Amino acid sequence: MTDKANGEVTQGETRGETRDLTHALPENDAVTHGGQESHLYNRDVQAWVRKAANRGIYDIRGMGAKRKVPHFDDLVFLTASASRYPLEGYRERCDTRTVLGARNAKRPLELDTPITIAGMSFGSLSANVKEALGRGASAVGTSTTTGDGGMTDEERRSSKMLVYQCLPSRYGFNPDDLRRADAVEVVIGQGAKPGGGGMLLGQKISERVASMRTLPAGIDQRSASRHPDWTGPDDLTIKIEELREITDWEIPVYVKIGATRVENDVKLAVKAGADVVVVDGMQGGTAATQDVYIEHAGIPTLAAVVQANAALEELDVKGEVQLVVSGGIRTGADVAKAIALGADAVSIGQAVLLALGCNDHVWYKDGKTPVSAVKDYEELGTKPGMCHHMQTGRCPVGITTQDPELEKRVDPEWGAKRVRNYLQVLNMEVATLARACGKSDVHHLEREDLVALTIESAAMAKVPLAGTDWIPGVTGF
Amino acid sequence: MEQEVRSRKALEWDLGESPVRELNNYLHHGLAEDGVEEVRVLKPDGAHHIAVGLDAPVKVEVMGNAGYYVGGMNKRAEITVHGSAGWSVAENIMSGVVRIEGYVSECAGASGHGGLVVIEKDASSRCGISMKGNDIVVGGDVGHFSAFMAQKGHLVVCGDAGDGLGDSLYEAVIYVRGRIKSLGADAQEEPMTEEDHATLADLLGRAGFDHDPGEFKRVASARKLYHWNSEHDQEY
Numbered sequence: 001m002t003d004k005a006n007g008e009v010t011q012g013e014t015r016g017e018t019r020d021l022t023h024a025l026p027e028n029d030a031v032t033h034g035g036q037e038s039h040l041y042n043r044d045v046q047a048w049v050r051k052a053a054n055r056g057i058y059d060i061r062g063m064g065a066k067r068k069v070p071h072f073d074d075l076v077f078l079t080a081s082a083s084r085y086p087l088e089g090y091r092e093r094c095d096t097r098t099v100l101g102a103r104n105a106k107r108p109l110e111l112d113t114p115i116t117i118a119g120m121s122f123g124s125l126s127a128n129v130k131e132a133l134g135r136g137a138s139a140v141g142t143s144t145t146t147g148d149g150g151m152t153d154e155e156r157r158s159s160k161m162l163v164y165q166c167l168p169s170r171y172g173f174n175p176d177d178l179r180r181a182d183a184v185e186v187v188i189g190q191g192a193k194p195g196g197g198g199m200l201l202g203q204k205i206s207e208r209v210a211s212m213r214t215l216p217a218g219i220d221q222r223s224a225s226r227h228p229d230w231t232g233p234d235d236l237t238i239k240i241e242e243l244r245e246i247t248d249w250e251i252p253v254y255v256k257i258g259a260t261r262v263e264n265d266v267k268l269a270v271k272a273g274a275d276v277v278v279v280d281g282m283q284g285g286t287a288a289t290q291d292v293y294i295e296h297a298g299i300p301t302l303a304a305v306v307q308a309n310a311a312l313e314e315l316d317v318k319g320e321v322q323l324v325v326s327g328g329i330r331t332g333a334d335v336a337k338a339i340a341l342g343a344d345a346v347s348i349g350q351a352v353l354l355a356l357g358c359n360d361h362v363w364y365k366d367g368k369t370p371v372s373a374v375k376d377y378e379e380l381g382t383k384p385g386m387c388h389h390m391q392t393g394r395c396p397v398g399i400t401t402q403d404p405e406l407e408k409r410v411d412p413e414w415g416a417k418r419v420r421n422y423l424q425v426l427n428m429e430v431a432t433l434a435r436a437c438g439k440s441d442v443h444h445l446e447r448e449d450l451v452a453l454t455i456e457s458a459a460m461a462k463v464p465l466a467g468t469d470w471i472p473g474v475t476g477f
Numbered sequence: 478m479e480q481e482v483r484s485r486k487a488l489e490w491d492l493g494e495s496p497v498r499e500l501n502n503y504l505h506h507g508l509a510e511d512g513v514e515e516v517r518v519l520k521p522d523g524a525h526h527i528a529v530g531l532d533a534p535v536k537v538e539v540m541g542n543a544g545y546y547v548g549g550m551n552k553r554a555e556i557t558v559h560g561s562a563g564w565s566v567a568e569n570i571m572s573g574v575v576r577i578e579g580y581v582s583e584c585a586g587a588s589g590h591g592g593l594v595v596i597e598k599d600a601s602s603r604c605g606i607s608m609k610g611n612d613i614v615v616g617g618d619v620g621h622f623s624a625f626m627a628q629k630g631h632l633v634v635c636g637d638a639g640d641g642l643g644d645s646l647y648e649a650v651i652y653v654r655g656r657i658k659s660l661g662a663d664a665q666e667e668p669m670t671e672e673d674h675a676t677l678a679d680l681l682g683r684a685g686f687d688h689d690p691g692e693f694k695r696v697a698s699a700r701k702l703y704h705w706n707s708e709h710d711q712e713y
Contacts, residue, residue: 054611128484174571175530175550202704213645214590214609214628222645224626227548228587228607229565238525238564242546245501246530374605 019221052055057071058290059291060199062400063350063391064192064283064328068299071283071328072337073129073352075450076466083182083314085381087435093425094431095441098345100143100322101183101252104244108252108275109161109183111345112141113427114442115335117419118326118349119165119185120255123200123209124287127154129356129415134158136352136419145347148198150212150222151177151317158416166243168197169223170342171213175246183276185254186236188265191301191327192283193293194258198223201288203393206402209393217256233268240273254278259304259327260297266311270321278347279308281327285350287400300336302325304462309342317341332429339430340445341461353399354424356415363397367414371470373397486516497524504554508533519549523563528556531573543683551592567594570611583620584614589630594646597686602639605632608649616683624651625661635688652677655695665699 005452037385041352052058087094101108117137122130134159137144143161150172151164164181166173178184189195200209200221210217240253255269256278269277281301288292299307305325310420312318325338326347335346350358359361359383361377362370373384376396380389390400398409431436434442437449450468458465459472470476488511489576490572492498500518507513515536521527525544528537530698531554539547542560548567556567561579570589578597585604586594589611592672596604596613602620605613610629621639624632637655651664660666667691668676677690 170569170609173568173569173588175532175552176589178550179530187593216703219647222702224607228603229584229623235545235564238545242526242529242568245498245526246550248505249498250500399493 002141007339012089029365040190060288060302060391061203061291061294061388062285062287063294063388064285065186065295065298066388067295068201068304069282070454070457070460071333072302073301074454075452075461075463077340077433077437077449078451079433079449080392081436084438085437089432089435092435093440094435095443096427096431098443100324100345101322103252103275103317104249104273105183105252105275106248106250107182109143109163111143111161111195113423114339114343114345114430115329116163116324116345116347116351116425117144118162118284118347119145119187119294120349120353121142121149121184121198121200121287122152122155122401122468123147123149123205124400125353126398126401126410127152128295128410128412130155130408130417131158131412132356132410133352134160134162135159136423139416139420140423142423143182146181148200149209150174152212156180158412163268165256167223168227169213169217170224170228171215179247180307181247181251183252183254184247185238185256185276186274187259188227188245188257188269189258189280190237191255191280191282191298191304191411192286193262194298195223195225195278196289196293196297198286199288199391200395201391207347209267210401213260233272236268244273251313252276256280258297259299259301259307260298262304262307263311263314266308267324269451270312270317274321276289276324278324278326279304281305282323283328284326285353286390300332300460301325301329302341302457304400305307305341305343306460306462326339332426333433335426336430336433336442337450339442340447340449342447344443352419352422355418356399356410357397357418358395358399359385359398361385363409364414365409365412367411370408371409373409389471400471423459485570486511486513487517488513488521491515492522492524492527501526501529504531504533504535504537506527508535521558521560523578525563528554531556537649542579543577547577548594561598566596567592567611570594572613585615586611586632588615591630593683596686597685599636604628605649605651608632611678614680614686616684616686618655621658622661624649627651627671631676631680633677633684635686643696643698646696646704648698650676652690652693653695653696654668654688656693657696660696661703663699664696667697669693669696670694 040249098114131154137162144159145163161182163183168188202218211303250412252275254276255274259281282298282303322344324345325343329346330351395401400407450463480693486579493654500523500702516571518539523544524541525549529549533551537556539558543562545563548556550569552571554573557576564582565584566574574593576595580598583601585600594613597616599617604619604623606625606628608630618636619695624643624698626645628647638657641661643664674690675689
């Protein structure tokens, strides 16, 4: 904005980042001087171009896609009325039990809820946060997942059921942790950056993180985008067998993909022997990657779940291979809609971090006393509610950090309770919607229970536009 | 030595009769009970996953060719393949020794954390990719992109190295006796130090080669990729 008194130009803020407005038109000048702001080259775009020209390097940030895309919000349930009757909302049993990985494993995961915690690394998150996630998840009978940095003793101890990720980097990957895992997840890709590798910038590579990853402390760590010991789907088949041999065929093997060519990829994962396929849509989060990846690669979770389900149906493995969907799952309604479209379970990352205080304006000293974090957000050039600076390691609320002082801002016990509460609410919401649809098991939710509010979501979800029998691309035209 | 061998309780396992899954299960759970210290695996016929996930001081002799992942994630065991092997020999090895008397395909010794991998003939591409502390000695040549993103440990190549050797290296060190077709990004040739000579002599000796360490070149990271945006003061 221009300071009218002296003509100096100050800094403005957009999307949580400090933006250089040095050359931007002052407000109202467009009208005064007969100009017109371009839609194509609006001031945001202009500022971005100038920033690129100034820095010579692209933006790195955390979180997932922020652009508006068709999502579960665009669907509503056709709950019961005269044509079918509901279950009594609070008293009648509605089962949320979920079994993952019974296809080949001797010990499938038996969860009390269809809601799981997604893979997030120690390194990107503090040890306190990993412990809180483990304890919170265990309290509601569900699983947590390691990340691109290996398994810590804290998270193994605190997690009743722990999924061990096998990532391209193989940081900290070892047979002892593999054998003490409850499942192993071969990560091919993730929704925020399908086709890309991970990244952990030097400021988050503490001595402990460096040691777990066998890297010098303080360097910028780039994770490979491709596995070191196999490449195509035929090799993946053999890799999965190796993991089973090492674990004596005891634990399930998941395969996680970032949502791009979903139907093909799910079919290949099933053929390769996956017990569970995890599909992560473009809204899925990350601790750090290129902004251009986050916003411009992959397809929305809504489209991905439908395509994944179609692939499982075509292969006739529904019920045999489970589908876990992630990427922008926030509420019980999201969970219920994902299940109705074919998911057996969902996986949550960003929203559990929000439950722990991510983007809140305060953190809680000793889990009790609120302390303002606004100044710390300002130092990052952002403000509460808009922060995506996980990559900096300077998390104002102590979640995505390795700083010994900052990480104290999450008390594990307080955090565990928040995670438990949040997951509990989601589970209750799913059951509430399922009962209202007349289902005694949340897994009985089906596509027929849904209609769409927009043409785009109707086409992607392959459900009728509300009030019509029109499914774009399926019925009529 | 002879006395030791005679007293060691040995077992012959015919893969034609009992498949790999049973073999691995036995190697994981049955050795201690039976007091077996040596297992000869007969008729491997290129089977995958032979002797994976071992965690015992057992000697395993594979009497023929092995498929993918032989000796994968090995701890403590000493595994010898009297033949050639497929992809990803001794991937993620933690300790012990995996020796292949013949040739191997891609990704030998990938992402290993410790232990020694010996390939007596040639290794294909991406040998030692992502290694994290293991040592690999190759008697012959290695293919392209070997030691890609290698973090720690040593890759010794007694023959020639293909294109892109040591691309994006971290702290692993490569020694090459023959020609290097090309170096990968951030890899550079450096003078051999006394420490290099000693390390190399030890590795060659343990692998059973008698080359003169003075014939080798050292390749290590130039460390120019360690800071992803070094020109911009960490402003990402």
